[in-house]
Amino acid sequence: MPKVFIKTLGCQANKADSERLLGDYVSRGFTETQDWKKADEIVINTCSVRKAAEDRVTGLILNINKHFPLNRPKIILTGCMIHHGDKEIHKLLPAVDEVLPISEVGFNIQAVRKDKNRALVPISSGCNSFCTYCIVPYSRGREKSRPLGEILDEITQLANNGFSEITLIGQNVNSFGLEKDGISLRKLYMSTHNASDVPTTPSQYKKPTGTPPFVTLLKEISRIPQIKTIRFFTANPWDFWDELIDEIASNEKIDRFIHLPVQSGSNRILKLMNRGYTREDYLRLIEKIKSKIPEVVFGTDIIVGFPGETDADFQDTVDLAKKVGFKIGFVARYSPRPGTVSNKIFTDDVSAKTKKDRWEILDKIINKDNLSQRPIVP
Template sequence: MTYFIFTLGCQMNIFDSERIDAVLKSCGLKPVPEDQADLIVVNACSVRQSAVDRIYGKLRNWQGKKIIITGCILPHDKKKLAKKVNLIFDIKNLPKLPQFLSQIYSKNHHDIERDSISLPPLPITRYSLLRNKLKNKNEVFVPIMVGCDNFCTYCAVPYTRGREISRPEREIIAEVKALVKQGAKRIILLGQNVNNYGGNQRLVASDQRKSPFVTLLKKLSKLPGDFKISFLTSNPWNFPDELIELIAKEPKLSKEIHLPLQSGDDEVLKRMNRHYTTKEYLQLINDLQFRIHDLRLSTDIIVGFPGETKKAFENTVKLCKMAKFDKAYVAMYSPRPGTAAAKLYEDDVPYEEKKRRWQILNKMINKN
């Protein structure tokens, strides 16, 4: 039997697709191009409506194939998609995938063919289970936590990935050590807010408490070998001074930092439930640029969020000019069912205006 994995979304989904690939190969299945596959596995993303729309667009081309879906899926999207596919399962239950496949391909699968199956979640200690051999030694993902406790009003992740759970430090260190022995050159630590690793501790620059994330980075940096460490994603309200100092001084830590802005207007940030002001964000940027030599800074920005007036957007443009980002991932706001923003705010910025604002920022920041 043959398969094709269709991946949407962030680096965590890319990593999960590697794990899915390893499970399917262990079952004796063969990866092939999309049009030749008997089985399609969709690693979905409900964070943006455009990603969900791509799934519906593909379904027309997959008639006659078995289709299963996993990944970040909101209940609203799961309910609609369950009518069109053979199976939807929680990525936490990936080790159960062989059992699911056996049920789908058995003669008596009629009762489950159109159902969404969810089993009790596996312990987080098995999150990196079944990693395949390294495909790309120059860039290897290592999740250090899953879920998110931030509940930004626009974001689906807390509803699709659940609350924050950190992996044990010893397990992460052992995995990185093994990957370096296999020749990994760049380790990318993954989490929705890696600075929260080890507990929901919002540490401001002046906070003297020890950050579990900084402690983890120090231990990883001491491992022997020729490799670099980077991480995704940080949030501006939880970037302690000791982390800045460590990045500045430790050769193994990458000087590339991704720090989501989302908006350069304080009122919009409040509506987004982002825990910082534009003044605080700029102060952090100034500290990073002053103390870290060869810093490369990237960010995320949402345009057209409910209530983003022309003046609010101009504030975002102004802040971006001051921050001098090297790269920005600019997205047009789309309401996600079940999120606070979808419930509380009218999607009042027309699509054409969102597109115009996207083009302005993309052209200004992503010149190359």
């Protein structure tokens, strides 16, 4: 029987994709091996969020090459690094035999899951938001939601197989279905903000025509009796509709941990990031959620050392983090990534030492000081 080794780097979306990749291999007669030295095919599901993540891929490929001077296993590269394009990848990493766009790994492939109680279920892929530091809209393409019926079928099958905890996965889970059903909110947004503050990407401003499709999905999943806990990862701050807050508040099956990336607490930096909200918008949303769900626990993503971030900008982020009281935070030091807008138009002008100092301050406030209250991260 041929063997496959799958190396997964990066986020939960990549983990969910790898489970389906393995499902595809198993359906073709492969078995999984945990040892790449015994594999006939090696799949590397990559992440481009930091340079270090790409360096790990290069390191692994160098090791494989060294170990197999002859008859090397087939190496397949997928995930976010494929945004470099076939030509560039083959130039940078000549040992790669095949570049596989993750969109070619269909949602309907039966995943092979390691955990027998909790399941990751992808509900959408890609992103329309074009935050300036992010490669996802280029590597994964535009946002595409999976049909609701198909998601429910998969979860029903999981429930019948003994799973009781479901984590819905997507880059922006709460904009699920809006690429089809949403109406543009840009005009409304422009009536309450300065035109110069409105990002150029209208896709962040879609308003549901009725009940937000994500709320409908949550309601439908909760009707499955064997499913006891529903989590989702990651929600964005701009599609967090009142109906969604009400649904979480009234539905005991939905976990009280909400991961809501803020990225910065400075309006100037948020605008440079093209995040589409101000710190005031974000804090208003947090207060609204806290008032309806008092037991809520927040997590977040923050980038420190974004181009042009001054001490005052950073203090705004510290102040926001304290006001929200995040219990967990993925704090990253800005690292310019080829292919992103920020890499093209801004200079990476915050020193490595300042980035490290800022990282340590936030990591202490959000993570170290809250170790005992750390939520279960999906």
